Amino acid sequence: MGDVLVGTCSWTDRALLASGWYPRGHRDPGPRLRYYADQFPVVEVDSGYYALPSRRNSLLWAERTPPEFRFDVKAFSLLTGHPTRPASLPPDLRESLGPDLRRRAPAAVLDRVWERFAHAIEPLRTAGRLGAVLFQFPPWFAPGRPTEGSEGADGPYGSGGPAGLNGHSPEKTLEECAERTAGWPVSVEFRHPAWWRGEQADRTAALLSRLGFVAVGVDMAQGLESSLPPLAPVTSPELAVVRFHGRSPAWGTGSKEDRFRYAYSEPELAAWAPRLRKAAAQVDELHVLFNNCCADAAVRAAETMRRVLGTS
Template identity: 60%
Template sequence: MGEIRVGACSWTDRALVGSGWYPVGQRDAEGRLRYYAGRFGIVEVDSGYYALPSARNSRLWVERTPDDFVFDVKAFSLLTGHPTRSALLPGGLPADSRDPWVLDKVWARFADGIEPLREAGKLGVVLFQLPPWFRPGTRAEGFLAQCAERTAGWPVAVEFRHPAWWRDEQADTSRALLRTHGFAAVGVDMARTLPTSIPPVAPVTSSRVGVVRFHGRSSAWGTGSKEDRFRHDYTDDELGEWVPRLRTLAGQVEQLHVLFNNCCGVAAVRAAERMRDLLAV
């Protein structure tokens, strides 16, 4: 069975920082990361979606974590086809994902930002969470092929947010497409009664790594505030549903990343701790 790593999708979330989970004396930037890394072996850098990562921060993260700690880094919004404000781009570049020159600059800056993690062997995956309007089809296949060219040599995981990717006969096609590019498929747990709900599947498309992200089961997913979308405390029964699924997945990959994105107060870290206990890892 492959190694199972369980953690949260942020260690800097404002609600977590203000929750009291971090002890007195370890609430500065360095102290928080050292405290978190003393309890978990993985974290997702969700800030990579909102702002281009910096090499300086990556070097600090390397220094402040154990040798075997890993970071999954969320790809920057422009690289996944999401709307992006020009203010977030270097040198006043226009936020135009159709301009090859702009894309070249942004890809280069992103690559430079995560390079210290790669050099240190601490880059778990680069997570491409694709927009909910990203549907199966020729254009999507072309986009993924371009991503594969840009990320050659990187460990990449892809999360589809349009439910059609994992429904019925399309699921086999989706697995084959990701496997062709060497991308790991991301399994998702979320509210299951919404039109946009992703089925609770855990497809294997890479023997190296598997990723499952737990978003919580709030019915406000996609509509409410950030707090409303992620406010969910997982019960043991809800976590237990996934235990056999995760063990089966871990038996098919070298490493399994189980990450909790219900970042509202201590909900994510508490769920991660409980899942780790249930999996006995």
């Protein structure tokens, strides 16, 4: 069975810092990350979604963690077709854009965004700390049709849809993403449930496998139109990823805090153990990440899951 690495989707979340989980004297960036890395073997850098990551930070993160520690880095919003605030870009790129990136970003600017994202995370890859770059596609990114999404936005590879190129299908968009990320470990999370329902699930797994992408399974509230099934798909022999979002009934309607406010019980996590062990038996490494980042709920759930799975 492959190594099972359990952790959380942030170690710098304000609610976690305020919860008291970090001991006194561990609130500055260096001691804080070292403490987290003493408790868990993997973490997700969710800040990469909101702003381009910093190469300096990647160098510091590699220095402050042991060789076996892994960082999964969430891709910048512009690269996955989400509406992006120009203020989240460096000033020199911001000046080349209008007030709202719901409209098409110039190709030259987009190329520079890709280059800077790659440059920023390269120290983690070189140091062997990069687990995967997570591409979480938006809810309107559905299989089998051009991605003319409800946001009316142009996409990360050109105009035509929130995550498409001139009306290309999502499948074509994924192929273009594979070209952009050649040589990276890449994981893909879909937010539209059709990707993993019925016969489409096999087609989705085959597509991701062909592109060399790692499928991301999720745990989330069920019974909603947007609910993804609780699966742990395996599309790569190197890695599998499962992200636990919590099961808040406010998932589709509440604020961000409301959506992620959820405390997993041990029986809920134990019910996942057979799926996780089955996935781990097929890969070199399995990442289990908790995204219910409200106070210390994510770290407590991660601690419980490690106990359930018997991992160190």
